Amino acid sequence: MLSERARRLRPSPTLAIDSRAKALKAQGVDVINLGVGEPDFDTPEHIKEAARRAIRDGFTKYTPVGGILALKEAIAETFQAEQGVHYTPQQVLVSCGAKHSLYNIFQVLLQEGDEVLIPIPYWVSYPEQVALAGGRPVFVPTAREEGFRLEPQVLREHIGPRVKALVLNYPSNPTGLTYDRAALEAVAQVALEHGLVIISDEIYEKLLYDGLSHVSIASLGPELREKTVVVNGVSKAYAMTGWRIGWALGPEELIKAMTALQSQSTSNPTSIAQVAALEALRGPQEPLQQMLREFDARRRYLVEALNALEGFRCSLPQGAFYVFPHTQALYGERFSGSEELALYLLEQARVALVPGAAFGADGHLRLSYATALEELKRAVQRIAEALRAC
Ligand SMILES: *Cc1c(COP(=O)(O)O)cnc(C)c1O
Numbered sequence: 001m002l003s004e005r006a007r008r009l010r011p012s013p014t015l016a017i018d019s020r021a022k023a024l025k026a027q028g029v030d031v032i033n034l035g036v037g038e039p040d041f042d043t044p045e046h047i048k049e050a051a052r053r054a055i056r057d058g059f060t061k062y063t064p065v066g067g068i069l070a071l072k073e074a075i076a077e078t079f080q081a082e083q084g085v086h087y088t089p090q091q092v093l094v095s096c097g098a099k100h101s102l103y104n105i106f107q108v109l110l111q112e113g114d115e116v117l118i119p120i121p122y123w124v125s126y127p128e129q130v131a132l133a134g135g136r137p138v139f140v141p142t143a144r145e146e147g148f149r150l151e152p153q154v155l156r157e158h159i160g161p162r163v164k165a166l167v168l169n170y171p172s173n174p175t176g177l178t179y180d181r182a183a184l185e186a187v188a189q190v191a192l193e194h195g196l197v198i199i200s201d202e203i204y205e206k207l208l209y210d211g212l213s214h215v216s217i218a219s220l221g222p223e224l225r226e227k228t229v230v231v232n233g234v235s236k237a238y239a240m241t242g243w244r245i246g247w248a249l250g251p252e253e254l255i256k257a258m259t260a261l262q263s264q265s266t267s268n269p270t271s272i273a274q275v276a277a278l279e280a281l282r283g284p285q286e287p288l289q290q291m292l293r294e295f296d297a298r299r300r301y302l303v304e305a306l307n308a309l310e311g312f313r314c315s316l317p318q319g320a321f322y323v324f325p326h327t328q329a330l331y332g333e334r335f336s337g338s339e340e341l342a343l344y345l346l347e348q349a350r351v352a353l354v355p356g357a358a359f360g361a362d363g364h365l366r367l368s369y370a371t372a373l374e375e376l377k378r379a380v381q382r383i384a385e386a387l388r389a390c
Contacts, residue, residue, distance in 0.1 A: 005132060012124055017342070021352035032379040034367040035352040037173065039239040039321070041294075043276075044287035047238060050279035054272045063268040066259040067094025067247070071274050074281040075247050079230070083219040087249045093258050094277075096269045098203050098233035098246030101258070103129050105199055105229055105248060108257035110135035114164040116199075119150045121324070121359035123173050123201070138163065139360060144326060147315065148175045152186045159190075165197040168217060171204040174359050174366040175324045176317020178208060181215050188220050191227065198228040203246070204320040206237035206288060209296050212318055218249070226251060236320075237288055238280040245269055245277040295321050298369040298376055305380040306367075309387060321370045324356070328363035334390055337362045349386035351379045 017035040024031045054060075066072070072089040080086050095101040102125065110116070112134040118126050119140045127137040140158045142148045155166070168187070171178040179187070191198050198217055205214040218228040233246025248258065268274075299317065306314040306325050314325035327341060335341040338355035342365060345351050356364030369376060 008131060010128060012128075017346075017352055017354050021346070024346075024350070024352075029350060031346070031350045031352055032371070032375050032382070033352045034369070034371060034376075034379055035354050036368050036370060037322075038241040039236065039291060039370045040372065041239040041287075041291050043239050043243070044280075044283075046283050046287075047240070047276050047279045050283070051272050051276040054275035059271050059275060061271065063271050063274060065263040065268050066255075067092070067269065068271075068274050068278075071278045071281075074278055075232075075249065078281050079216075079249060082214070083216045085216070085219050085225055088252075090252050091249060091255050093248045093255050093262070094269055094274060095246050095248065095258075095262065096266055097235060097244045098201065098231050099125060100244075100266065100269075101231050101233070101246050101248040102126070102199070102201065103132075104258040104261050105231070105250075105254070106130050106133035106135060107261055108254060109133070109165060109197060111164075113162060115160065115162045117155065117158055117163060117166040117196070119148075119155075119168070121148065121172075121174055121356065121361040121364070122167070123169055124358055126167050126169075135164075136162070144363070148172070148177050149179070149183060150187055152190045155187060155190050159194050159196075163194065163196065165199055166191055167199045167201065169201040169203075171208060171214075171317075171319025173204065173320050174322050174354070174356075174361075174364075176320045176322055178212065178318045179215070181220075184215055184217050185220060188217055188224055192223060196227065198224070199231065200228050201231045203232055203236050205232065207292060207295065207321060208319040209292075209299065210318065229254060234277045234280045238277075239291065240273075240276065240280065243270070243273040243276055245273050294373075295369065298371075298373050299323070301373060302367065302369050302376055302380070305377075309380070309384055311387065321368055323367050323369065324361075324364050325367070326363055327356075327365050330387075331363075338365055341365065344390065345383060345386055348389065349379075349382040351382055351386075 021031045021033045072092040076087040110133045114135045115138045116130045130137045229250035234240040306312045311330035312325045338357045342355040354366040
């Protein structure tokens with residue numbers, strides 16, 4: 001009954017782990033869930049209040065397909081203030097989450113057989129979304145020793161005649177890597193030489209540590225602005241994963257096509273959630289700063305604690321809320337790879353985490369620290385015990 005396309009589709013492995021952990025929890029098993037990709041904090045109160053107000057005011061009908069003007073303006077103005085690049089509202093599309101914006105991009109950009117460069121390790125949805133649009137993902141290796149930074153020379157070697165686009169995600173899920181201006185410029189140079197469209201997933205840009213600040217590749221000059229689609233949203237920075245508001249900033253031609261696609265599929269993102277997202281951008285940023293301080297403390301704890309475990313090698317991530325320890329030393333007779341290790345830890349330690357294989361990097365595990373510090377401490381203790389028992 002199913003289409004070829006549907007049969008080829010693999011459900012998100014990170015969401016699969018999450019639902020498995022939740023199922024165990026429902027059975028009464030005390031599982032610590034470090035598999036999730038969402039902040040454990042509640043959506044800030046002033047944002048929830050804006051949504052309540054929207055409902056009270058009857059702001060509950062269809063809005064323009066690509067989002068209300070006030071939100072588009074707030075998105076463009078925020079980007080202008082932070083990155084110094086101007087976008088008009090016609091160059092902004094609001095979608096049902098950043099994931100939806102990404103989906104729309106691949107659908108309107110790719111012809112059958114077009115190739116998209118995706119650095120490893122990658123966020124799980126990129127290859128699937130590319131394939132759904134008839135494209136072919138081309139994976140570009142990076143080196144752990146270089147912090148998984150994409151090397152311009154390696155990128156160049158993977159560019160064939162059918163390559164159309166490059167996906168960048170910084171700060172990265174799963175590694176936490178980000179790029180400074182010089183590293184970004186080196187990559188951008190190669191992309192420009194080959195006329196690539198750059199899909200720049202910047203959903204974690206607000207979650208950077210150690211005083212680092214985010215540089216968008218779209219800010220490196222007018223040529224790059226013309227070739228880049230910036231993707232972002234409120235899910236991660238404002239603890240708003242369930243509200244489903246994300247967006248894209250890019251060339252008008254692309255945004256227009258994405259809006260048309262949206263008009264024939266989802267229509268507008270939820271009216272109430274758009275008002276909440278507007279408040280997130282325009283309102284006080286103190287809750288974000290508080291969340292960031294807490295993430296930072298957890299990050300430091302977790303890296304140090306994991307490095308004390310035999311077989312774990314973990315570097316300090318620069319952003320997002322994941323650590324990505326190298327666990328290859330544990331593989332061999334007992335575990336064939338990250339999937340078996342993750343399964344063992346779920347069953348034996350009752351800690352849910354994501355095998356690196358899901359991100360194209362089997363030598364690793366991904367642990368989210370969007371969980372209370374006390375829980376992280378319990379999780380590490382349990383992992384240590386489970387490793388001693390095997
Ligand atoms: C969470 C995440 C997204 C999707 O965010 P939504 O706005 O909730 O759809 C996109 N890209 C990466 C890398 C993510 O981790």
